[in-house]
Amino acid sequence: MKIEGRAWRFGDNIDTDVIIPARFLNTSDEKELAKGCFADLRPEFSKEAKKGDIIVAGKNFGCGSSREHAPVAIKACGISLIIAKSFARIFYRNAFNIGLPLLECEDAERIEEGDRLRVDLLKGEIINLDKEEKYYARPIPEFMMKIIEAGGLVNYVKSKK
Amino acid sequence: MGMTITEKILAIHSGRDRVSPGEIIQVKVDLALANDITAPLAIKVFEELGKKEVFDKERIVLVPDHFVPNKDIPSAQQVKFVRDFAKRYGIKNFFELGDVGIEHVLLPEKGLISPGDLIIGADSHTCTYGALGAFSTGVGSTDLGVIMATGETWLRVPETIKVIFNGSLKRWVYGKDLILYLLKEIGTEGAIYKAIEFAGSTIKELSMADRFTMANMAVECGAKNGIFEPDEKTRDYVKKAGAKEGIYLSSDPDAEYEKVIEIDASRIDPQVACPHSPDNVVSVNEIGNVKIDQAFIGSCTNGRIEDLRIASQVIKGKKVADGVRLIVIPSTPKIYKEAIEEGIISTFLDAGAVIGPPCCGPCLGGHMGILAEGEIAVSTTNRNFKGRMGHPESKVYLANPAVVAASAIAGRIISPEEL
Numbered sequence: 363m364k365i366e367g368r369a370w371r372f373g374d375n376i377d378t379d380v381i382i383p384a385r386f387l388n389t390s391d392e393k394e395l396a397k398g399c400f401a402d403l404r405p406e407f408s409k410e411a412k413k414g415d416i417i418v419a420g421k422n423f424g425c426g427s428s429r430e431h432a433p434v435a436i437k438a439c440g441i442s443l444i445i446a447k448s449f450a451r452i453f454y455r456n457a458f459n460i461g462l463p464l465l466e467c468e469d470a471e472r473i474e475e476g477d478r479l480r481v482d483l484l485k486g487e488i489i490n491l492d493k494e495e496k497y498y499a500r501p502i503p504e505f506m507m508k509i510i511e512a513g514g515l516v517n518y519v520k521s522k523k
Numbered sequence: 524m525g526m527t528i529t530e531k532i533l534a535i536h537s538g539r540d541r542v543s544p545g546e547i548i549q550v551k552v553d554l555a556l557a558n559d560i561t562a563p564l565a566i567k568v569f570e571e572l573g574k575k576e577v578f579d580k581e582r583i584v585l586v587p588d589h590f591v592p593n594k595d596i597p598s599a600q601q602v603k604f605v606r607d608f609a610k611r612y613g614i615k616n617f618f619e620l621g622d623v624g625i626e627h628v629l630l631p632e633k634g635l636i637s638p639g640d641l642i643i644g645a646d647s648h649t650c651t652y653g654a655l656g657a658f659s660t661g662v663g664s665t666d667l668g669v670i671m672a673t674g675e676t677w678l679r680v681p682e683t684i685k686v687i688f689n690g691s692l693k694r695w696v697y698g699k700d701l702i703l704y705l706l707k708e709i710g711t712e713g714a715i716y717k718a719i720e721f722a723g724s725t726i727k728e729l730s731m732a733d734r735f736t737m738a739n740m741a742v743e744c745g746a747k748n749g750i751f752e753p754d755e756k757t758r759d760y761v762k763k764a765g766a767k768e769g770i771y772l773s774s775d776p777d778a779e780y781e782k783v784i785e786i787d788a789s790r791i792d793p794q795v796a797c798p799h800s801p802d803n804v805v806s807v808n809e810i811g812n813v814k815i816d817q818a819f820i821g822s823c824t825n826g827r828i829e830d831l832r833i834a835s836q837v838i839k840g841k842k843v844a845d846g847v848r849l850i851v852i853p854s855t856p857k858i859y860k861e862a863i864e865e866g867i868i869s870t871f872l873d874a875g876a877v878i879g880p881p882c883c884g885p886c887l888g889g890h891m892g893i894l895a896e897g898e899i900a901v902s903t904t905n906r907n908f909k910g911r912m913g914h915p916e917s918k919v920y921l922a923n924p925a926v927v928a929a930s931a932i933a934g935r936i937i938s939p940e941e942l
Binding site: 375377379380383384385387388389390402403421422425426427428429430431433434448449450451452455456459460503505514515516519520 | 547560561563564567568571572589590594595597598601644645646647649661662663664665666668669672673677711712715716745747800887888889906908909910911915
């Protein structure tokens with residue numbers, strides 16, 4: 363699976379309240395949720411993110427609540443992948459379950475806002491087209507890769523019947 | 524090689540003799556939980572799977588507790604959606620206004636949790652039940668929707684970090700201070716994907732309420748679960764709640780830990796987490812002059828009857844400072860009633876507090892006490908992320924109920940010793 367997109371740069375400990383503040387949680391409609399994505403931190407995000415774009419962050423991305431609305435809102439904004447130094451565990455499960463892949467990469471900090479990236483998910487290979495650099499992410503566990511290949515947990519469970 | 528209590532519970536629920544950290548296992552779930560925010564998405568997933576029945580009508584718990592009493596039309600629609608689902612599928616444990624309290628206080632109180640159980644909830648603070656010697660962890664809605672259909676889920680067996688607290692606690696120091704102190708030590712990513720096992724002489728002496736508070740905030744360290752070995756105090760609690768007896772497990776002496784952290788609890792003063800992270804912790808004596816606009820006592824962390832007793836003891840006969848709003852929310856109707864019978868509610872009202880109905884309320888900036896731009900709150904809750912309780916330019920400090928009560932009276936964050 364190959365992904366190409368522009369980087370949106372975030373810092374450490376980006377929590378789910380920042381990804382989608384609680385006042386937007388009175389719905390589970392993904393288009394509505396997309397409008398609240400990073401509403402306070404980066405109000406321009408939901409309007410300007412383009413299909414295929416990639417979020418790049420530091421450690422512990424997605425910490426805080428279990429709200430699946432957080433990865434749903436990010437995905438609904440068009441984001442195709444999140445690369446971070448580490449992820450909070452519930453966010454990690456949630457993202458894969460809804461078919462949004464994540465990569466854990468120690469070199470995430472070398473990527474800057476706006477860099478164009480080409481990523482090979484299976485190899486865990488990230489090419490920074492602007493900087494002409496190559497980074498390697500921790501390989502996605504085989505089990506999680508099966509969920510992504512099925513398009514999320516629901517399809518995975520259905521396919522096992 | 525022996526096993527930890529977490530590994531033992533996971534082994535039992537995966538039908539195996541033993542499990543090891545790092546393995547991905549399929550487990551049977553004793554109880555599945557969702558609330559008014561997470562249940563609607565989970566129900567949609569369940570329906571997409573096309574099952575005619577839930578895996579077990581008695582083992583699913585639906586608790587609309589976040590935006591209730593319904594704060595607006597979309598919230599009312601969400602609760603209605605959950606209520607209709609509960610009726611249609613004959614879900615026994617659906618709790619509504621009058622019966623409803625904050626999920627993580629309500630479930631143990633209703634006798635739904637026993638030692639050795641495996642509980643999965645679509646709420647990050649599901650880890651609270653580790654206080655009873657159960658394995659419990661939070662997931663998102665898709666995971667929960669699949670569990671409602673199948674009664675099973677997959678888990679990666681976590682490595683365990685053992686945290687040993689020894690020594691007697693100083694006055695006005697509680698479970699909240701121990702977990703905030705640990706957060707200061709290891710940080711919010713200190714235990715990502717791991718189990719935290721609490722042990723030591725301090726822990727043996729702790730009340731169940733304090734243990735619930737600590738297990739509740741294990742997730743703030745990034746942990747998958749926080750767990751206590753069940754003992755006589757657990758047995759008393761479970762018996763009074765009318766729960767089934769459960770299985771009393773403990774870690775083997777030769778169990779393998781990723782790390783062992785020892786803390787001298789006798790030296791810990793009341794702790795305060797400063798904006799905007801639960802690990803930005805200082806001792807209350809080092810806080811300086813922090814004036815407050817609001818004080819909140821409640822939540823799944825510190826809204827139990829023991830917490831209200833502590834706060835009312837500090838507040839009795841005194842008045843909330845001018846310009847400070849004190850909000851008190853008992854976590855469940857039972858706690859509310861006990862607080863009325865013990866005169867605690869009168870004490871709060873006489874001091875100038877407002878009492879809210881059992882719900883999550885202002886903790887997550889839902890309703891019943893939202894902060895305006897530039898306002899500062901001190902709160903017994905579990906998170907103080909930017910904008911958590913309202914305006915993105917507001918600030919939240921986390922502390923124990925005694926510190927919050929004393930601060931409400933002083934108008935700035937202080938130790939109860941200073942009153």
